[in-house]
Amino acid sequence: MSASVSMPLGGVQVxxxxxxxxAQRAVDHLSDQKFPVENVTIIGSDLRLVEKVTGRLTWGRAIGAGAASGAWFGLFVGLLLGIFAPDGSSWIGSVLTGLLIGLVFGAVFAAVGYAATGGRRDFTSTSKTVAGRYDVMCNPQYAEEARAELARLSLRG
Structure with missing residues (x-):
């Protein structure tokens, strides 16, 4: 027997x-009242993907972002290699070399990646999954206690 998404393993909506x-505030309230919250589940329903367009993607932005990302990685590698440098000047050289090589490779890989899209996605965006409703579910043996506590919370405002 498999559990349903809306009614997991015998849980009831409270x-x-x-x-x-x-929903998080409700569970936090239950926790503050010493309710056994390990018997509670928050379930998001009616999921949808929301993508926020943040700007136009151009050759300059693509290469710049790749160069910056590569520079950070190169700096990290340079710092790691610099740990084994015998003196201070070698350490600085390792860090700068790693930074420059990372910058160049990041820019090149970003340019290749951008060229491969062929202009099909010339924008930048962020995305997240959101639910239309969040149900707080509870083990049936604690459901009435949870409902009573949540009713007190809603009366407090």
Whole structure:
């Protein structure tokens, strides 16, 4: 027998909220009241992907972002190699060499990647998954206690 997403392993709904912060606040309230929260689950339903377009992607932005990313990685490698340098000047040389090589390789790989898209995605974006509703579910033996505590919370505002 498999568990349903809306009713996991015998759990019952004790609250339903429009956003995650409200559901989190409800579970935090239960925890503050010494309720055994290990019997509680928050389930997001009606999932959707929200992608926020942050700007236009150009050759300059693509190469610049790749160069910056490569420079950070190169700096990290240079610092690691610099640990084994026999003196201070070798350490600085290792760090700078790693930084420059990382910068160049990052820029080259970003340019190749951008060229490979062929202009099909000339924008930058961030994405996240959000739910339309968040249900607080609880083990049936604790459900009435959880509902009573959550009712007190809703009366407090």
């Amino acid at each position: 609250g339903s909220y429009d956003d995650y912060q409200q």
